[in-house]
Amino acid sequence: MGDILVKGVAIEVDEDGFIVDPAVWSTDLVEVFAKDEGIEALTEQHWKVINYLRDYFKQYGIAPMIRKLCKDTGFSLKEIYELFPSGPAKGACKLAGLPKPTGCV
Amino acid sequence: MDELKTPLLDELEKGEWPSFVKEIKRAAAKNPGARDLLRQLEASYREKIGHWKHGGIVGVKGYGGGVVGRYSDDPERFPHAKEFHTIRVNQPAGFFYTTKKLRDMADVWDKYGSGLYNMHGSTGDIILLGTTTENLQPCVDELADVGFDLGGSGGALRTPSCCVGQARCATACIDSMEITREITMHYQNELHRPAWPYKFKIKVSACPNDCAAASARSDLAVIGVWRDALLIDQAAVREYVNNGFNIFDRVIRKCPTAAIDWDSQKQELELRTEDCVHCMHCINAMPKALRIGKERGASLLIGGKAPVVKGAMIGWVLVPFMKMEPPFNEFKDLVDKITDWWAEHGKNRERVGELIDRIGLSVFLKEIGLPPLPQMVHAPRSNPYIFWYPEEVEKHGEK
Numbered sequence: 001m002g003d004i005l006v007k008g009v010a011i012e013v014d015e016d017g018f019i020v021d022p023a024v025w026s027t028d029l030v031e032v033f034a035k036d037e038g039i040e041a042l043t044e045q046h047w048k049v050i051n052y053l054r055d056y057f058k059q060y061g062i063a064p065m066i067r068k069l070c071k072d073t074g075f076s077l078k079e080i081y082e083l084f085p086s087g088p089a090k091g092a093c094k095l096a097g098l099p100k101p102t103g104c105v
Numbered sequence: 106m107d108e109l110k111t112p113l114l115d116e117l118e119k120g121e122w123p124s125f126v127k128e129i130k131r132a133a134a135k136n137p138g139a140r141d142l143l144r145q146l147e148a149s150y151r152e153k154i155g156h157w158k159h160g161g162i163v164g165v166k167g168y169g170g171g172v173v174g175r176y177s178d179d180p181e182r183f184p185h186a187k188e189f190h191t192i193r194v195n196q197p198a199g200f201f202y203t204t205k206k207l208r209d210m211a212d213v214w215d216k217y218g219s220g221l222y223n224m225h226g227s228t229g230d231i232i233l234l235g236t237t238t239e240n241l242q243p244c245v246d247e248l249a250d251v252g253f254d255l256g257g258s259g260g261a262l263r264t265p266s267c268c269v270g271q272a273r274c275a276t277a278c279i280d281s282m283e284i285t286r287e288i289t290m291h292y293q294n295e296l297h298r299p300a301w302p303y304k305f306k307i308k309v310s311a312c313p314n315d316c317a318a319a320s321a322r323s324d325l326a327v328i329g330v331w332r333d334a335l336l337i338d339q340a341a342v343r344e345y346v347n348n349g350f351n352i353f354d355r356v357i358r359k360c361p362t363a364a365i366d367w368d369s370q371k372q373e374l375e376l377r378t379e380d381c382v383h384c385m386h387c388i389n390a391m392p393k394a395l396r397i398g399k400e401r402g403a404s405l406l407i408g409g410k411a412p413v414v415k416g417a418m419i420g421w422v423l424v425p426f427m428k429m430e431p432p433f434n435e436f437k438d439l440v441d442k443i444t445d446w447w448a449e450h451g452k453n454r455e456r457v458g459e460l461i462d463r464i465g466l467s468v469f470l471k472e473i474g475l476p477p478l479p480q481m482v483h484a485p486r487s488n489p490y491i492f493w494y495p496e497e498v499e500k501h502g503e504k
Contacts, residue, residue: 015176015188015238016162038166066260066300067448077300087169087298089259090162102160 006032016090018100025054025097033095038085046083046095049073053096063089063098109133111143113150129221138219138235141185145177156183163190163238165245169298171255172241188237189219193230193256194248195289198282199269200225209251217244227322228306229266230256254293260454261299262292262444267309268316270329276388277311278329278401279429284309287433288440295444302451302460305444306409312397313385319406319420324457325440326406326420327429331398334378335387341394342374356390402428405439408458418458425480442473467492 003010004017006029012020017036019025030050034042052073056064066088070077077088084091089101117126129146132139145156161174173191180187194210210231214220219235226232231253236244245255256264265288268274270281288307289296308319311329319326346352352367352374364380365387367373374394388395405427406420427435447457450464461469470477 015158016174018162062453065302065453067302070300077298078294081167081169081298085166086164089169089299090164094162100160100162 004032014100016094016100018094019097022097022099029097030095037091037095039083039091043083045075045079049075049080049083049088049092050096053092053098057096057098063093063101109140109143111147114143114147132220135215136220137185138189139221141177141183142189142219142221142235145179145183145186148179148182157189161190163241165242165255167297168255170258170261171245171297173258174238186235189235190238190241192218192233192236192241192244192248193226193228193258193264194233194253195256195264196225196229196231196266198265198267198285198289199272200229201269201272206252210248210253213244213247213251217247226256228256228263230264255297257296257304259299260301260303261297261305262295262301263304263306264296265289265307265309266317268311270309270311274311275392276314276385276397278331278397279309279311279327279403281309281311281317281327281329283431284327284429284433284436287431288437291437292440301444301448303454303456305447305457307440309403313383313404314389319409321409321419323409323420324407325423325443326409327403327436328406329401329429330383330404330426331401332426333398333400334376335381335398336396337374337376338394338396339373342391343372345391345394346372350391356387359386359390360384361386402426405436407443408456408461410456410458414454415459415462418462420458421482422478422480423475425478439473446472465492 002013002015004013005011006026011024011029014020017033019029030042034046039046049069052069053063064072066077069088070080075083080088080092084095093101111126114126118124126143129139129143133143149156156178158176158178161176163174164170164172171193173193175189175191177183177186177189214222214233217236217240218233221234223232223234233244248254265285267281267285270279271277272282295301305325306323307325307327308317308323309327310317310319313328313330315326315328319328342352346367357365357367361384362380362382364377364382366375368375388397403426404422405424407423408418409420410418424439429436443457446469447460451457451460455463466481467477
């Protein structure tokens with residue numbers, strides 16, 4: 001649908017800015033996405049959430065339910081929104097390179 | 106712009122019912138988004154297929170819901186419908202407006218959106234139909250300036266809604282508007298930031314006529330009711346009868362529990378209060394003569410939902426009677442217990458009614474601390490596959 005530039009390389013994203021091919025995910029990509037999502041600087045806490053999401057997805061093939069994410073990372077939902085202003089689905093999952101959430105959203 | 110040709114839709118400008126095509130054409134005269142919506146719709150009528158792409162994840166900062174993203178699947182043909190997102194705006198309880206408020210909202214929406222609305226979405230929200238991703242944040246910011254916040258979407262508390270209640274209805278047993286407003290304000294966090302397995306809806310109807318369709322369309326239905334005798338004005342009943350109202354055919358024989366009778370000799374209506382199930386029929390038939398009782402509160406029904414996945418459910422009785430007075434702490438406490446238990450045990454996209462169906466009503470009642478009551482079931486179970494807790498069996502053995 002469109003491309004974004006990550007270190008001079010064009011990466012395909014859909015209308016909502018999610019990456020189309022999960023294989024192209026990189027830490028550089030996260031830096032670029034973070035700016036779109038209103039995150040000034042990525043901290044250790046951001047990476048804790050991102051790595052957790054990636055590991056969970058690798059193991060189970062789906063994104064975790066939000067309560068599970070909060071429990072396992074130790075962040076409250078409020079803290080997740082402080083880290084990712086667009087929230088866990090549109091913000092964190094997008095940065096982690098997970099497929100776009102679907103259903104009655 | 107090419108000429109707007111919509112022969113199929115033009116047919117729908119004929120006839121007596123107000124035409125949605127006329128409405129869209131009025132908006133299309135001012136707005137290219139509405140114009141392309143009309144062209145895309147004509148194409149859908151012609152080709153008999155929808156032209157929206159699957160899904161769409163957009164939103165505003167700090168919120169996890171409230172906006173439903175939508176993209177045209179043929180943006181080259183319909184460039185201004187390329188992004189056509191829907192914004193859900195929380196409506197005032199009971200849908201009462203001043204023209205000033207509506208004009209304020211329309212000014213914002215004319216500036217940032219298509220100018221098209223759905224007044225209202227089925228859940229109750231004001232639906233602003235069609236805007237771009239870029240316009241979302243400024244639009245929502247300016248709506249906040251004129252006093253409107255977003256409604257709910259996703260795995261969250263959806264926008265609560267209600268009937269008009271005490272604002273203009275004589276059978277209202279509870280202040281449905283005040284309850285709806287209070288619940289909406291109290292649960293803003295749960296409404297704006299999805300944290301649950303799936304959606305959860307609360308609707309409030311002030312009497313069993315259920316004008317908000319709460320029992321069918323909310324996970325937790327609050328339905329006003331009374332528990333003393335309904336009030337009878339015998340002189341007014343006589344007036345109905347003397348004016349030719351066939352009280353036997355229209356009321357007495359229609360009472361589902363035969364709780365009322367008309368004594369022709371004494372010219373009096375007799376009521377057996379203990380048999381009355383508050384179906385509302387006699388009150389509806391003779392509103393000038395019969396009124397709701399004085400001791401008022403609500404019945405709470407749990408589990409109402411549409412068919413997916415386990416089949417449609419109408420809410421069933423959870424609490425036969427609860428007093429509903431501000432600040433509604435008993436009610437809020439119960440909502441917290443239900444949603445906590447459900448969030449803990451519910452599978453992804455499992456409605457609370459389906460979770461109770463899966464785990465069992467008795468476990469659910471035990472977990473949220475409510476006693477099992479005969480009013481909760483239509484009939485006792487017909488099979489003998491009854492579960493006992495080990496401690497219950499031991500106690501039984503001692504006797």
